[in-house]
Amino acid sequence: MGGSCRGGAVRRLSRSRAFAVAALCCAAAAAGAPARADGPGRTDVRASAPDELKLDNSFRPASVAVGEISTLTFTVTGGAHVRRWSFTDRLSPGLSLTRSARVRTDCATESITADYGRNRIVVSEGGLRPGQRACKVMVGVTSEAAGTYRNGAANIADSSGLALPGSTAVTFRPVGG
Incomplete structure (x- = not known):
């Protein structure tokens, strides 16, 4: 399963992981932050939040x-x-x-x-x-x-x-x- 959202992308992850990553990715994008999901089997999502101190x-x-x-x-x-x-x-x-x-x-x-x-x-x-x-x-x-x-x-x-x-x-x- 794969997909993308404004501000980030989800690439070929298992269905359960893709859903969780997509939700995080889209939440970061909605907040105006760049987000990225890395390759298969990785749940490492990097989002630099706009409210970082x-x-x-x-x-x-x-x-x-x-x-x-x-x-x-x-x-x-x-x-x-x-x-x-x-x-x-x-x-x-x-x-x-x-x-x-x-x-x-x-x-x-x-x-x-x-x-x-x-x-x-x-x-x-x-x-x-x-x-x-x-x-x-x-x-x-x-x-x-x-x-x-x-x-x-x-x-x-x-x-x-x-x-x-x-x-x-x-x-x-x-x-x-």
Whole structure:
């Protein structure tokens, strides 16, 4: 048995499996997501849901003098389904958390810890509020050495429920430079 639906295809699977796969495929297509069913005997359906949660990051300002503060913002974007997520971000060597700039968020989050001694942010049991499509966690960072510092997927540890971010950078210029 085989068939197709808008957004995906079902290829020659047994009748019972084809029905289940077709239902999943069509549900994903109806939601606007691309879907695919792989070959005979496989029930592995890949659908990238439009409500997948994504972690992004940015520095603002992206260029400051040594010793000044740049805000590192983590943005979680996703869909209507509220899911729990967590992550730990370990700052690159040379960057440090600032004690004067408190951690801020508009996420529905159980716990956010700024671990100043280890230069990391730990977000536990994060979530989007009902109807919220995105939320942010913001923390101040600084450096005592001139240079460009990156933050991205390589800095993230213990991530759960999130697609990892790309890389972003901040430049600390020499004072007076």
